Amino acid sequence: MRPFRTQAIARAFCSTANLGAGFDVFGLALDKYSDTVHARITSGKKIKILVRGPEGRNIPAELRKNSAGPPALELVRKARFKKGLEIIVEKRVPQGLGLGSSGSTAAACTKVLDNLLDLRLSNDELVRVASLGEKAIAGTAHADNVAASLLGGFVITYDNPIRTISLKPPASLAVVAATPQLPVQAGKTRKARKIIPDKIRVKNAVLNLGRAAAMAAAFAQGDIRMIGTGMEDEIAEPYRRNLIPGYDEVKRMGLEAGAAGVSISGAGPSLVALVDRKSHDPRLVARAMVRAFSQNNVRSTTFLARPAHGAGIIKGA
Amino acid sequence: MRPFRTQAIARAFCSTANLGAGFDVFGLALDKYSDTVHARITSGKKIKILVRGPEGRNIPAELRKNSAGPPALELVRKARFKKGLEIIVEKRVPQGLGLGSSGSTAAACTKVLDNLLDLRLSNDELVRVASLGEKAIAGTAHADNVAASLLGGFVITYDNPIRTISLKPPASLAVVAATPQLPVQAGKTRKARKIIPDKIRVKNAVLNLGRAAAMAAAFAQGDIRMIGTGMEDEIAEPYRRNLIPGYDEVKRMGLEAGAAGVSISGAGPSLVALVDRKSHDPRLVARAMVRAFSQNNVRSTTFLARPAHGAGIIKGA
Secondary structure, X not given: XXXXXXXXXXXXXXXXXXXXXXXXXXXXXXXXXXEEEEEEEEOOOOEEEEEEOXXXXXXXXXXXXXXXXXXXXXXXXXXXXXXEEEEEEEOOOOOOOOOOHHHHHHHHHHHHHXXXXXXXXXXXXXXXXXXXXXXXXXXXXXXXXXXXHHHEOEEEEEOOOOEEEEEOOOOOEEEEEEEEOOOOOOOHHHHHHHOOOOEEEHHHHHHHHHHHHHHHHHHHHOOHHHHHHOOOOOOOHHHHHHHOOOHHHHHHHHHHOOOOEEEEOOOOOOEEEEEEOOOOOHHHHHHHHHHHHHHOOOOEEXXXXXXXXXOEEEEOO | OOOXXXXXXXXXXXXXXXXXXXXXOEEEEEEEEEEEEEEEXXXXXXXXXXXXXXXXXXXXXXXXXXXXXXXXXXXXXXXXXXXXEEEEEEOOOOOOOOOOHHHHHHHHHHHHHHHHOOOXXXXXXXXXXXXHHHHHHHOOOOOHHHHHHHHEOEEEEEXXXXXXXXXXXXXXXXXXXXXXOOOOOOOHHHHHHHOOOOEEEHHHHHHHHHHXXXXXHHHHHOOHHHHHOOOOOOOOHHHHHHHOOOHHHHHHHHHHOXXXXXXXXXXXXXXXXXXXXXXXXXHHHHHHHHHHHHHXXXXXXXXXXXXXXXXXXXXXX
């Protein structure tokens, strides 16, 4: 028996989802921002969430409205845990940008409670549990962001029940994120999902599945240029592009400046560009994207990131 | 200048397409059967197709009805070739089984004329040209079979214009094909395409694209068990399964006997099972599938195959 512990802390990075063709399937963890979740066993029987940190404003602490809540409830149920929990979310991933903010919290909370309650769940099961947190926010339990935040690198989430494959991204892969400064909308992800029709043409589904397969093979082979050939989407991009002023120009100018591919990051409004640092300078790509937004009278901010590792325990077993 | 040549012969293997999730996108060349095409420059200006060989009966020789015709016309146009051609198709791939018979002919014809007319087309362009032959037969220029027959191994065909990625299959991969003895239908592939609705639910498209991505990553990593996890299809299988009596049982018994995955081969009616010879005996899988067909009062035949290499010149430059 290991000594009885009463607390643990986990950290999980933000992520970009979809990457074009991989709608609801691909995620890539990014080392720019991370959330930490500190879980403490308390007397009593209540589970309580506290939200802190520089990005904690406007994040609800109610169990069913915070993405940490549903995973916590599920893990407590699985562990038949009868005491109380205090879950302190240190929120550093900005929300509303399309960088998997809710997923980072859900992933960190799932990781810390798996550790504290000594559940030792499989990767696939961790991802399934964390995706319950997304359901609280977006209305569907999409698992692409939580899978990337939990497992790190490039992750394929597929099938029902959920399976995952995690691949180490090419060493020279750089990610440029460009975020237009638009008014943040409440329930943005839910709205961005609603504008996608229920059905698509088989012809377009085939385009997406071929590109997604090509991207997966390219990640496995470490070929960044080939990854970029798949970053076109027939499911969400044709609708979500309309929510981002100047989208087509920003994409085009990012590609012209050397990006292997450019896509909407998750539900947007950020765009991500994948760049091979061996052959191109990601800063030039960033500048080109800012310029293109600017030509459309939109101010934007950018950052450069690298693929991040998976969620980890900072303090605990 | 190389010496002027007047003839060449190429051979291309048969293939299985789709492999479950990869509808119209995945192909795998199989070493069981092959077509050869012998092309000769003739005086005059006519292009003439002759069909011979053990599987040549009932194969039309008209330029627009034989899958060698449209690729030949396209290559002659590209080469600005002004003389005549005699194209002798030695047909050994049985038609109507779902093993890419028309694709083998189109691939061999494309390969031989690329060589004879000294065009030196890229792989992607060869595949595009050969796919014109499928249009003559099936009504759409699907490229999955021709890509496998041309390039060999496991091939991902995607995007518009066509791109291809060819991966070397795992060394221990064995393929079991089980063919129910059903009356052969004229225009079978065309009919099998027509029963698929024009649209599918996004939810189902996401299932397919996730599985296809997983399969591509698994082929790249040489993991046969993981390849099998993606061999489920929401596009064609729900409809085409109804054309194959006992489909569900044959699939289930194949999997129980050790197959990593079982799917309809192309437009059917053959089924293919992928088996890792390191851990399972493909003959047991074959027997289980025959037994399952038999329990549904269907006689069937099986063969074992290995992945094949791409189309090659037997005689020529």
